[in-house]
Amino acid sequence: MLLDVQDLKMHFPVKEGVFQRATKSVKAVDGVSLTIKPGETLGLVGESGCGKSTLGKAIVRLLDPTSGSIKFDGHELVGLRQSQMRPIRRDIQMMFQDPAESLDSRLSVRQIISEPLDIHGIGSKADRRQRVDQMLDKVGLPRAAADKFSFEFSGGQRQRIGIARALALEPKLLVLDEPVSALDVSVQSQVMNLLLDLQKDMGLSYLFIAHDLAVVKHISDRVAVMYLGKIVEQAGADEIYKEPLHAYTKALLSAIPVPDPTVKKERILLEGDVPSPIDPPAGSAFGHRINHPRYEETIGKDFPLIEAKPGHWVADDPCCYEAS
Numbered sequence: 001m002l003l004d005v006q007d008l009k010m011h012f013p014v015k016e017g018v019f020q021r022a023t024k025s026v027k028a029v030d031g032v033s034l035t036i037k038p039g040e041t042l043g044l045v046g047e048s049g050c051g052k053s054t055l056g057k058a059i060v061r062l063l064d065p066t067s068g069s070i071k072f073d074g075h076e077l078v079g080l081r082q083s084q085m086r087p088i089r090r091d092i093q094m095m096f097q098d099p100a101e102s103l104d105s106r107l108s109v110r111q112i113i114s115e116p117l118d119i120h121g122i123g124s125k126a127d128r129r130q131r132v133d134q135m136l137d138k139v140g141l142p143r144a145a146a147d148k149f150s151f152e153f154s155g156g157q158r159q160r161i162g163i164a165r166a167l168a169l170e171p172k173l174l175v176l177d178e179p180v181s182a183l184d185v186s187v188q189s190q191v192m193n194l195l196l197d198l199q200k201d202m203g204l205s206y207l208f209i210a211h212d213l214a215v216v217k218h219i220s221d222r223v224a225v226m227y228l229g230k231i232v233e234q235a236g237a238d239e240i241y242k243e244p245l246h247a248y249t250k251a252l253l254s255a256i257p258v259p260d261p262t263v264k265k266e267r268i269l270l271e272g273d274v275p276s277p278i279d280p281p282a283g284s285a286f287g288h289r290i291n292h293p294r295y296e297e298t299i300g301k302d303f304p305l306i307e308a309k310p311g312h313w314v315a316d317d318p319c320c321y322e323a324s
Contacts, residue, residue: 001071002205003036003059003173008068010051010058014278027277028054030229031068033305036173041199041206043220043237045213045252047274051229052209053097056175059207060094061085073172090120093166097178099158103150109136109161110146116168135164138201139194156187160194167198175207180215192219214256217241225249228285229277231305232320235312245308247320248286287319294318 010029013022028051036042044052057063059070061077070077072092077085093116096102103112113135114128123131133143139160150158159179166174176195180188196219198204210216216223217237224234225246233246244250254268272289275281281288283298298319305313314321 001035002038002040002073003034003207004069004071005035005059006033006069006071008032008055008058008070009066010054010063011066024278027229027280029058029065030277030280032226032229032231034224034231034234036205036207038172038205039199039203040222041208041220043216043223044207044209044226045211045216045223046226047252048211049274049277050226051277052211052226053177055226056094056177056207056209060089060092060175062094086120090169091172092175093169093171093173094175094177095162095166095179098182099150099155099162102162103158103165105149105151107149108146109148109150112150112161113146113165113168116165120169122169131168132164135168138167138198139164154187155183156190159183159187159191163191163194163198167202170202171204173205173207175209177209178211179208181210181212188215195219213241213252225252228275228280230285230315232286232315232317233313234305235309239309239312245312245314245321246317247290284317284319287317290319292319 008029009031011025011027014024014026015021016023032055034042046052054063058065065078068078072088075088077088110132113132117123117128117131132146136143136145141157141160150161153161180191183191192215199206208216208219220237222235223237223240224231225248227248233240233244233249240249241253244253251268251270254266270290272291275285275288282300283295287295287298298317303315303317306316308314308323
């Protein structure tokens, strides 16, 4: 197993009063477990604010987890100092949602892509220059782009620069945080196909974070659905799209538009608001949102994932799942 995350929690203290004492906490990630095999893509989906990006940042240790375990290639990452993380960062990289924000506009494209090589002291100056040219070739950009600045490119081209930077160290795992959500639909398909080609050529593994389920289906081997800091369903991509088991997953899938105006699709409209991660419900979070009649019996209980079918896991929540 390349990545093995167990019971990961990421809680942020909320300070109040004159003395700024921590009275509550934002439970952004609250007991998440997931695995990724070499060469596999795990899609992580959910509404905005459910904790997807926070989970990605915690996995690459941009954030220090509150508790839990993150094992990457057999090494435990939780508790490591930044100096101890440095050699591991060569094998696990992150690509951010907005390339306009994540790329330094003061640096040339060559400097942006070669910066990871400089930090890790890889190769001579000539070697790094050659490596930048190779990366530009891989992501489909002309070598002349190396001497320009990121703001001179379109959104899709900037995202390709971000991919080139992430791949410069030849990592084993890429955490992709909404990599195509800021792009036009036509450009999205180009970047998605590029990611698939690079995965095939380089044997990469992806944690693909997104809220667009149609995009996730195109690239993922397995899909994990996240709601209010927890994984509520996880299965193979084809299985979860064909036969979702959790009520929240069914609602998300019903929102995917069908590219045929003659086909009528039943839309599941969610009532209520997403609960606050500062003050989550005492019982089923989704059951509380939809005012489910069985909510009262869920108060004070946890809902671990159970294997409803081979390889298909779902939260054992009576408000959201009924075993057949």
